[in-house]
Amino acid sequence: MKRFVQLSFLCLGLMLASPVSMAQADQPTYIRTGKLFDSENGKMLTGYTLKIEGDRIAEVSKNLTVPADAKVVDLTGYTVLPGLIDGHTHLLTLDDLNDETPMADKVLFEGHALRTLRAAKRAKSWLENGFTTVRDLGDSGPFLDVALKRAINEGTVDGPRMFVSGPIIISEGGQVPGLLRPYREVIDEEYTIIRSVDDAINSVRVHVNYGADLIKICSNNSPNNTSLTIDEMRAIVKMAHRYNRKVTAHATSDLAVWEAVTAGVDGIEHGYQISDTTLTLMAKKGVVLVPTDISEPLFHKIYDIVDFQWDREKQMKRAKDQYRDRLQRAIKAGVTIVTGSDNYLNLEMPQGAAAKNVMVAYYEEGMKPLDILRSSTYLSAQFMGMENSLGVLKEGALADLIAVKGDLETHFSEALFDVAFVMKDGKIYLGE
Ligand SMILES: [Zn+2]
Structure with a gap:
C-alpha cells in the first residue's frame, strides 16, 4: 500500500511537471x-x-x-x-609512437573495460573539435565500437555520432607480420580473420548480427604481406550489399586498390599508390577515395616524438609530393574525395584536433578550402547514404x-x- 501511494505521488508529480518541461523542450x-x-x-x-x-x-x-x-x-x-564528419577513425585505439608492440599492449594488457573508457574520452575530443559524426573502421577489439556507439546514443557519454564497422575482416595474420602460430588468438581478438570464401560470407553475417553499420576489409594487409583474394572480397561485398551495408577497403598499393574495386567495394581507404587506370575505374564505378594524408605540422610532431632528425625535410617532401600527386590525379579523374584522418597515434594533443590535420593536409596538397569542407560534410554523408540528414544545413x-x-x-x-x-x-x- 505504501509503495502504491508513493507511486501515485510520483505519477501525480510527473503529470504536474510534464506540461512545463515539455514546453521547454519543445521551444x-x-x-x-x-x-x-x-x-x-x-x-x-x-x-x-x-x-x-x-x-x-x-x-x-x-x-x-x-x-x-x-x-x-x-x-x-x-x-x-x-558538423564535420571524420570518415576514418579508430576511437578504440591510441598507439604510442615509441611502443614497438602496441597490438600486444592493447589486447594483452589494456583489456576491454579500460580500453572503452579511454575511448569515451577520446570520442569527446572529436566532438569538441567539431566532428559530430565519425565512421569508425576497426582496431576496436571485439565490437567495443558498437558498445561505445550505444553509450553515446543513449547519452551515457558525450561523443560524435558513430557509424561502426566492428573488427576489420582480413586474411591470415591481420596487420601484424610474423606473429607466431601459438598466439593466433591474440589476432582473433582484434580482427575477423577469414580463410575461405565461406568464411567471408559468414563473417558479414556475424558483423551484421553484432551491430556493424558497414564492413571494413583489408585488400592488402600492409605492413603484413598477406591479402584477401578477389573471390573472398567479392563474396563479402555481395553479402554486405544484401544487408544494405557499404564495404570499404584498406588498400595501399595499386594492385590492392584495383582488386578491391574489381570485387565491387564502395570505398578505398589510403590508396597511397594508385595508377591513372585504376582511378578511372574508380570514377566509373563511383568508388570514393579516403586519403588519410599527414599534414606538415603533424609530420614534424611525429619526427619530434620519435626523435628522428635524419633527412626530415627530404622525407617529408617525398611523402607530401606523393600524396599531392595522387590526390590531384584522383580529383582530375573525377573520383569523389571523402575526408578521413586515420588518427590513432599519440601525438601529445587532443585526438580530435590531431584528426582535423587531415583537412590541413588536403589544403597543403592543393585542394580548395570549400572543396575540403564539402568532402568533410556533404560528400562524407552521401557516402554513408545519409545526405538528407547529415552533412547539410537544410x-x-x-x-x-x-x-x-x-x-x-x-x-x-x-x-x-x-x-x-x-x-x-x-x-x-x-x-x-
Ligand atoms: Zn585506419
Missing part, C-alpha cells in the same frame, strides 16, 4: 549566422537564420520571424557549418552544426581550429 532555438556553408553546392551564404526544433533543423531562411521571447544563439560573428536534417571564428576561405588552416560552437542532435556541447 525552438534560433541561430543567427554570419556566413553559412552550403555544403551541397560548396558555397558560402550570408544572412541566414536557422530554426532548430528538437533534434532537427526546422527551417533555414533569410526571412525568419524570431519571436521576442525565443531562445536565440547569436553566431553572426562566425561561419556556421554542418530543413529536416539533423541539427548537427558547428561555428568557427576565423575566415575559412582566406585562413583555412587557422580558422579550422577556432571552433566556438558545437551542436549535435539539437543539443549544445560547446559554446553558449
Whole structure:
C-alpha cells in the first residue's frame, strides 16, 4: 500500500511537471549566422537564420520571424557549418609512437573495460573539435565500437555520432607480420580473420548480427604481406550489399586498390599508390577515395616524438609530393574525395584536433578550402547514404552544426581550429 501511494505521488508529480518541461523542450532555438556553408553546392551564404526544433533543423531562411521571447544563439560573428564528419577513425585505439608492440599492449594488457573508457574520452575530443559524426573502421577489439556507439546514443557519454564497422575482416595474420602460430588468438581478438570464401560470407553475417553499420576489409594487409583474394572480397561485398551495408577497403598499393574495386567495394581507404587506370575505374564505378594524408605540422610532431632528425625535410617532401600527386590525379579523374584522418597515434594533443590535420593536409596538397569542407560534410554523408540528414544545413536534417571564428576561405588552416560552437542532435556541447 505504501509503495502504491508513493507511486501515485510520483505519477501525480510527473503529470504536474510534464506540461512545463515539455514546453521547454519543445521551444525552438534560433541561430543567427554570419556566413553559412552550403555544403551541397560548396558555397558560402550570408544572412541566414536557422530554426532548430528538437533534434532537427526546422527551417533555414533569410526571412525568419524570431519571436521576442525565443531562445536565440547569436553566431553572426562566425561561419556556421554542418558538423564535420571524420570518415576514418579508430576511437578504440591510441598507439604510442615509441611502443614497438602496441597490438600486444592493447589486447594483452589494456583489456576491454579500460580500453572503452579511454575511448569515451577520446570520442569527446572529436566532438569538441567539431566532428559530430565519425565512421569508425576497426582496431576496436571485439565490437567495443558498437558498445561505445550505444553509450553515446543513449547519452551515457558525450561523443560524435558513430557509424561502426566492428573488427576489420582480413586474411591470415591481420596487420601484424610474423606473429607466431601459438598466439593466433591474440589476432582473433582484434580482427575477423577469414580463410575461405565461406568464411567471408559468414563473417558479414556475424558483423551484421553484432551491430556493424558497414564492413571494413583489408585488400592488402600492409605492413603484413598477406591479402584477401578477389573471390573472398567479392563474396563479402555481395553479402554486405544484401544487408544494405557499404564495404570499404584498406588498400595501399595499386594492385590492392584495383582488386578491391574489381570485387565491387564502395570505398578505398589510403590508396597511397594508385595508377591513372585504376582511378578511372574508380570514377566509373563511383568508388570514393579516403586519403588519410599527414599534414606538415603533424609530420614534424611525429619526427619530434620519435626523435628522428635524419633527412626530415627530404622525407617529408617525398611523402607530401606523393600524396599531392595522387590526390590531384584522383580529383582530375573525377573520383569523389571523402575526408578521413586515420588518427590513432599519440601525438601529445587532443585526438580530435590531431584528426582535423587531415583537412590541413588536403589544403597543403592543393585542394580548395570549400572543396575540403564539402568532402568533410556533404560528400562524407552521401557516402554513408545519409545526405538528407547529415552533412547539410537544410530543413529536416539533423541539427548537427558547428561555428568557427576565423575566415575559412582566406585562413583555412587557422580558422579550422577556432571552433566556438558545437551542436549535435539539437543539443549544445560547446559554446553558449
Ligand atoms: Zn585506419
